Amino acid sequence: MNSMTLFNPALASDLFDAMDRNFNPMLPLFAENSARAAFLPKVDVLEKKDLYLLEMDLPGFTEKDVEISLKENLLTISSVKMAESKTEKAEGEYILKERSSKQFLRRFTLPNDIDNEKVSACFKNGVLSISIPRKEAAQKRTISITTENA
Numbered sequence: 371m372n373s374m375t376l377f378n379p380a381l382a383s384d385l386f387d388a389m390d391r392n393f394n395p396m397l398p399l400f401a402e403n404s405a406r407a408a409f410l411p412k413v414d415v416l417e418k419k420d421l422y423l424l425e426m427d428l429p430g431f432t433e434k435d436v437e438i439s440l441k442e443n444l445l446t447i448s449s450v451k452m453a454e455s456k457t458e459k460a461e462g463e464y465i466l467k468e469r470s471s472k473q474f475l476r477r478f479t480l481p482n483d484i485d486n487e488k489v490s491a492c493f494k495n496g497v498l499s500i501s502i503p504r505k506e507a508a509q510k511r512t513i514s515i516t517t518e519n520a
Contacts, residue, residue: 411474419510422484422502430472433493438500440489443480447498449473 416423426447428436435451450473480502488503 409472409474411476413476415478420504422480422504424478424500424502426476426498426500427496428493428498429496431496431498433498436493436498438491440480440486443482443484445478445480445489445500445502446475447477447500448475 411426411428413424413426416425424445428449431449431451436447436449439446450471452471483504485503485505489500491498491500493499
């Protein structure tokens, strides 16, 4: 069965990858790291005849803020976006400051029928779209039936 799934660290094949996921420096460990809190962007995955389309909402991010990697069938999408720090002294002082650093890490286990060499990504209007083509051999095709004249 070919399907795209969220990565499950319990099923990791590589001990070092599992350790990396369990001790991820991108996740806040202490209360003082709350300004660098992790968030989980929403994702839709559409399966088409010839490709999978993954779309992720990333408002406030740009293509320069996001890193995408593909190792074997593990797709990793991550970002660390630091809050802007102003060097000049502003008049007054903040009484509320909610805009801060954002970071995330999402991993997806891709099915075996993908064409790793043709994966592409596009960022438009705060939405990251990743096109994951399927191998031609894996696509469903109709086989015609002929009859034999005796």
